[in-house]
Amino acid sequence: MKIAVCVKQVPDSETRINLKAPSPKLDESGFTRVLNPYDAFAVEEAVRIREKNAGTEITAITIGPDRVKETIKKDCLAVGCDKAVIVNDPALADADEAGIAAVLAAVLKRESYDLILTGKQAIDDDCAQVGVRIAEALGLPHVSVVVKLEFAGGGLTAHREIEGGIEVVQAKLPAVITCQKGLNEPRLPSLPNIMKAGAKPMQMLKCADLGMQPPARTYDVKLYSPPPARAACKVIKSEDDPAAAARELARLLHEEAKVI
């Protein structure tokens, strides 16, 4: 089986976001960059599938500048991916979801993958589009927000999270799956595996190698702004009389905030 895992390097979830003037600009100097947590579920799932299907080959694919090599080595190759393809083209620094999907689709078209895994969304832009766009671009079935994945007879059964429950979806391979938390518990790479990862192949490509021009944007970014400031907290102390505090809270929420 040939599996592709599409991953993204993102600022970690502890990062405070500071704006830079003139808008739209973000201050990236404080960013600690990691593998997108949802993509970690995708990498782990690929490795688990390989543990059950000897001879499976896993390729990690990403778009980004030089700094993404570290994440690819430590969090993809060291965890169990066999090789990586990195599209490192400055012209893509400003690509939007449509552009990213177009480039990834071009990379994916170069091989016949049986399964393409990716996280349900990246925790920086929170768009949750690229996996579905790739499937459409390649004419493949997809299932998104998957918490359980099984294979049988040339096809898959995926459990997808919906409001109030689970949708059980069947599709034939090849297919695209976007991974949700709960699908698995990602393993941490061992030190020996991190060292061995350096020897695994990492292919660097540019748009020209894919026979394509950098894609045009489908929307422009005009402004970044901080979330609205909130009013100061009205504190109700309760050590002596929790019942009175509860009464006061209920009164404020009912009469003042009018939310209950």
Place this chain on the structure above:
Amino acid sequence: MPKIAVFIEQRDGEVKKVAWQMLGEARRIVDAAGGAGSEAVGVLLGAPGGNGDIAKHAGAHGAQKLFAARHELFKTYNAEAWATALVKFCHAQKPDLLLMGATAIGKDIGPKVAQRLGCACISDSIRITCEGGIVIRRPIFAGKCYVDVVPKTTPAIVGIRPNAFALTESPGAAAPEETFDPGVAGIDTKATVVEVQAAAGRKVELTEAEVIVSGGRGLKGPENYHLIEELAASLGAAAGASRAIVDAGWVDHSHQVGQTGKTVSPNVYIACGISGAIQHLAGMSSAKCIVAINKDPNAPIFKVADYGVVGDLFQILPAFKAEVEKLRG
């Protein structure tokens, strides 16, 4: 301009509340902008024979017309069939914007329709303005920052966060209904839903809830989560959880609110025994009213809360529940 179409998402004949919220906002924008060709319309994909009064509701919520396609393939969700129909609709009606709720279906079908049309998809948006041109605001970095974007394509698919827009209803005529052929005969349905498993107990969905009661490590153990569930039940609310207690296995991941959980936009979010880590705040900071109950007066949650009770939640929660029950009679 602008012509705004709103996807009237239905499941088992029941229309998602976000669809009505979007229609109301679309109509407000269209009435304010008032240019030639500006119109707010609904587009519905439904099972054959059903949904008789959707046109009436659509009219009450602002639709000037309802385009409806009915087919067996719209009884359950199917990405290929639903995308084919919506693409056909866009080609025929040429809206400037197609709004879809940021629901499980909306987040799945929006990017697929956008990819097929070669157009922009703006996910999980919270504001649309049309003064001179269309500008859409959406949260990024789990709400730590907002970005304003201008679509460059027609149409642009815009995902709208539930509860971003208010629900308004005015008495009015049913929207005139026009049927269209969805063009799904003989298509390859690719990924098919074979079963829908409802979660045990008819619980309120977090992403759609107006009131959420959430619990964290301050609950001390899984055996105490019932305090959250009971208060939630008394408020008709959804029950949420911090990542700490989900990772500890006290509750299922579907309860998690936060950067790697659900992003919620309720009218009121009551955080009990939750310290307020940045990742948790990222998931709930757009709540209109935030209440924190925590014994640590220095907990970061008090920095975003509108109302805070410093004290022992084991005493406050039952007392508060009693007050709520009194209020609700």
